[in-house]
Amino acid sequence: MPRTPSRLLSDPPNVTIRDVAAQAGVSVATVSRVFNRKGPIREETYQRVIGVAESLHYVPHAAARSLSLRSTATIGVVLPELHGEFFSEVIRGIDVASRQHGYHVLLSGSHSDRDEMRAVVQAVRGRVDGLIVMSPDLEPSSLLTDLPGGVPVVMLNSRVAGRPCITIDNAHGAREITSHLIRLGHRRIAFICGPAQNADAEQRRRGYRAALKSAGLDGEKALEFAGNFTEASGYDVAKTIMGLSTRPTAIFASNDAMAIGALGALREAGLQIPEDMALVGFDDIPIARYLAPPLTTVKVPIAELGRRGFEMLIAASNGHGDDGSKPARLETQLVVRRSCGAELKK
């Protein structure tokens, strides 16, 4: 019987830098130099090493490099969940920016509670060079207390003292669109809130209230309804509104998902949008414009949120040197703009 243990193809399952060195008749250091384009190498040696490496299917071992280089070339992305196009777009923005800069993306979603999230934030030591964290519902500063030291973090859509962040100018957008409705003649404008602890939700409500106030419509404050950013909650609230004795003439859902849910409920009730009931959302998730009627919405460049987050992280990593260089801008506000889509009629 043959002595070889019968591995059929791709026999050398793990060829190391040493194998290449031996086969090429050079030292490991030389191979390393070749692969990292450090120090001068004689052209002939270079070619030989490359050739051997290729024939051996050699690929540098990332974990080993990380250990020695003290850097992983990957960034971690921690999101509260992964459901729907909003997060999808954020991820996409981060992904393309990362690849452009030669970084990998370690993704982690679905974190309902703080403990889960904290665990993830810890587990990344030696795994990522930086973190992009989105934690709209949780009071976030405590999350980062036991973060492995020296890890740069940028927050997406939530502030924590001393950390750079990218935020959306929620209040501005919400005020804009509410004023728009008011200009169109609406007086009774219902507002579907987001989750109680959610910062975006709170800011949007502030914008809504501000617009109402400056139009002298404070009295209508009773028209705020509790929602939680899910389609289902939008649907439910719209149902409730349908049952009201004196209905509002417009509904402002504080995100698109809820607006979509509300749309379903209104449709079931046989209402025409926007003739019978004006409806606006917030976010401009890509599908919004394929709805019937096209959803009027506050536009936020979501993928851009991800991209900028990544770029700010890179900047933070560099500004992290021993020179007491200024921490760059700590916060960047992303513009929002009112949709030019279907105009509302009262």
Place this chain on the structure above:
Amino acid sequence: MPRTPSRLLSDPPNVTIRDVAAQAGVSVATVSRVFNRKGPIREETYQRVIGVAESLHYVPHAAARSLSLRSTATIGVVLPELHGEFFSEVIRGIDVASRQHGYHVLLSGSHSDRDEMRAVVQAVRGRVDGLIVMSPDLEPSSLLTDLPGGVPVVMLNSRVAGRPCITIDNAHGAREITSHLIRLGHRRIAFICGPAQNADAEQRRRGYRAALKSAGLDGEKALEFAGNFTEASGYDVAKTIMGLSTRPTAIFASNDAMAIGALGALREAGLQIPEDMALVGFDDIPIARYLAPPLTTVKVPIAELGRRGFEMLIAASNGHGDDGSKPARLETQLVVRRSCGAELKK
């Protein structure tokens, strides 16, 4: 001037196992045992080590562990792109399954050409324990030739010799829904194809043709239109169809994105769906049911695709031992079922 270089808080940026050992008055081996629950440790020692580790904010260094353990506890996910809810759902499925099993997810999307994808597939040595790859457009077998040896791979929705995979029973679903249309009385059923090289697209077309054939409707084959799975292409094709002298009475878009695009075009043309024109899609992305009218679609449990992919990967890793254990099932077909949504009328 003070000698300390002014690091303010969280001074020890990188506390290692050695620091813990020293502070606790034990050896690094003991600390390691404590953290990995290996070998018997005296309760007192255990508590002391844990205490010190906590007070020092010690967290094991992932790269170092990986190097020594030869395993990373993370899996890589390689997708062709990240746009839209289909991929979003796949990722979500993988993410939750991974976390349940204690794995991390390294995500990589947006790979237009083979070289880019190949580069990613290589870059993962020492970074992941396994790979989930989706590459519907590219002939995939060559992608994996220079894969670092021993890395388990499961393909999502594309077959490559010897690799386990999860596929969607596209032909079945497409045949079902086409037959359904036929039973409803439709004779002229247009079909919007997916990308030419895309395996799913091809299988769906096969299903469509099979249904036509068994109903003796082969002659209508001219009703296939080129699309590429984007909303835009669905829109364009529908426009084209509108201009036809003898229109079909039904349109079968081979994915939901194109169906959504087509829906927009039909709406612009003032057609009632499904009275004036029946329209069906394929995938059942979550938003499909919020459209007006709800999109009739072939339902595919997309997140489930991701989840199963992960689980098959784990299984493959285990079955990868030196015992010549059977490679488990190499292919699993995911069920699809016809939507019970809005019925079509001719």
Place this chain on the structure above:
DNA sequence: CTGTTAGCGCGTTCAC
């Protein structure tokens, strides 16, 4: 230009 050597931080045999 190239080789030698010393870690990077941790898991793991072995002795004790």
Place this chain on the structure above:
DNA sequence: GTGAACGCGCTAACAG
């Protein structure tokens, strides 16, 4: 029960 020493695969000084 616990500690000392080696190795994982690679990069970075320093020699030559």
